[in-house]
Amino acid sequence: MNKFMEVLENILMPIADKLNNNRYLTALRNGFMVALPFIIFGSIFVVIANFPFLDRWISDSAYEAYQAALGPASASTLSIMGLFVILGIGYKLTEHYGGESIYGGAVALASFLILTPQVIEFEVNETIEQVGGVIPTASLGAEGMFLGIFTAFIAAELYRFFVEKDWTIKMPAGVPEAVSRSFSALIPITLTLSTFLVVRIIFSYTPFDTVQNFIYTLIQEPLTALGSGLPATLVAVLLIQLFWFFGLHGQIIVNSVFDPIWYALNNQNLDAFNAGQELPNIVTKQFIDTFIVGIGGSGMTLAVILGIFLIGRSRQLKELGKLGAPAGIFNVNEPVIFGLPIIMNPLIIIPWLIAPVIVTFITYYAMASGLVPYPNGVIVPWTTPTVLSGFLATGNSWQGGALQLFNIAVVFVIWWPFLKIMDKQYYENERSAEDQRNESVNM
Known part of the structure; x- marks a missing residue:
């Protein structure tokens, strides 16, 4: 793990320095x-x-x-x-x-x-x-x-x-x-x-x-051709993350195109659920909102907050964890997105992009294999905390909440080495600044 982190530092830090110096x-x-x-x-x-x-x-x-x-x-x-x-x-x-x-x-x-x-x-x-x-x-x-x-x-x-x-x-x-x-x-x-x-x-x-x-229109038109299904969902999730990385509200941009599709699929499941029939769709509005976006917000940053509490040594990350945790429980993660920061931060682009995509795969096939029930079409408020929202979205099934916890663990593992690098960088900068202050006082 240490060697992998060193490789990441050697690759990402020079890029980060160049980007940080761009006006x-x-x-x-x-x-x-x-x-x-x-x-x-x-x-x-x-x-x-x-x-x-x-x-x-x-x-x-x-x-x-x-x-x-x-x-x-x-x-x-x-x-x-x-x-x-x-x-x-x-x-x-x-x-x-x-x-x-x-x-x-x-x-x-x-x-x-x-x-x-x-x-x-x-x-x-x-x-x-x-x-x-x-x-x-x-x-x-x-x-x-x-x-x-x-x-x-x-x-x-x-x-x-x-x-x-x-x-x-x-x-x-x-x-x-x-x-x-x-x-x-x-x-x-x-x-x-x-x-x-x-x-x-x-x-x-x-x-x-x-x-x-x-x-x-330039942003929307390419998205309208994607349709529905797992491939389109993966592209949509990746675009949400990519837009957010560049400072754009990915959910609003992507959802404006996909929401009509996802809501229609959601209603089909709700009709089938009310009629006691087999649910037809895995990917629905609740699939996205509950199992992808609704775990701390876009990028599933509840796992990031957990990682900050477990590994954070720098004051910056510790304070961010305290600030972001209460809102993150209710799936509001702007404090993390703008405070970490995630926008235009090359150190975290890899986990930010790939973690939700991997979780989308896991969630889809967990439901396709029958391990977890499909979302039944009931709209769960987006501020509902994790585990409870998964339980409600799958028809009061404990498997829904368990899948959310498993997804958090997956995101946590992916983010772990990158958070370590970021925490180390912030910690060393804080120590250096403190040493300079002490020197100026002693002089």
Whole structure:
């Protein structure tokens, strides 16, 4: 095991060093760190607002009032997390160049909003009505994240380019510094935003209408051809992981294509279950949500949290474990995804990608062989803790919960050497920083 870990370090560490020194990846990672406190806040209230089976303990009106009271917590953070990330990326990339960081973040955000659809469509009496002057929150969250990341990069670069060309307004001496800086940024910001406005106008004459529709279609269309079944499910799971690695909400992107298929299969099982017939499908919505995604969240990070508690020596991982465990029990894992971090972290790309794929194989064939019952079509709330959710999804079968525990063990084994490497790196960095502080004190 030690030799294997040394090989991994020798291969991955040089790659990690190169990626860590890349200004765009650094800005991307730091941009997500800006959003982290808001993400954690929203994640906590998602769990509280969707506490399992609370709707059965209280009346419908009380449950609706309860969710309505807590809903703004996640709606104003998680639902529009793209805004915080875009602002952070623009700020950090401009800071890297030594420019006015606040203007870099603001111009990135404004550029994205220019490209964002500002109209909402809804159906009234079988006719489509439109309301202008509003921005759909979906466009400000995961759905618009891909566009937002690249918009932030381009906007910050354009702003820097115009500043370095010295296309600025110089105020005379004696003008307050804040006023002088605002006028210095006026021309670079105007030129940058005008560029994105031209792009928006150009796309309005295309079949896509907006840049967001163009990018979203490019992602969705290849996925629609995949269909259903184990091969397509494996591809879907791999894509979820891959999108998340690059900072995109993989579940929202992939599920938008596969959910109609998975829900249809789920309903077939439910109809057969209610009729006392043999269940026809293994892969259903509950197959994905309960046995793949619903074990701590995307990537089955409940096993990662367990590994942190067992092997973690670094303060960073220990604190992350304490922070991520309560949310992870209810399958909310943004604290782990953005705190470990998982996004753009080459040290963990191997376990992050392959562990859910292997678990998908195991789950499918455990059910195909008859060791575990098929999901019976009953929708189990996604915040239901592991073991209980497996028990309920398979018709109150203990085998469902046992399979979830086995899957956790598989993911844990796959992640073990990579967590050891990461923990060692963090621990050595913390020791080095502590030694430097002690030296400075002694001096």
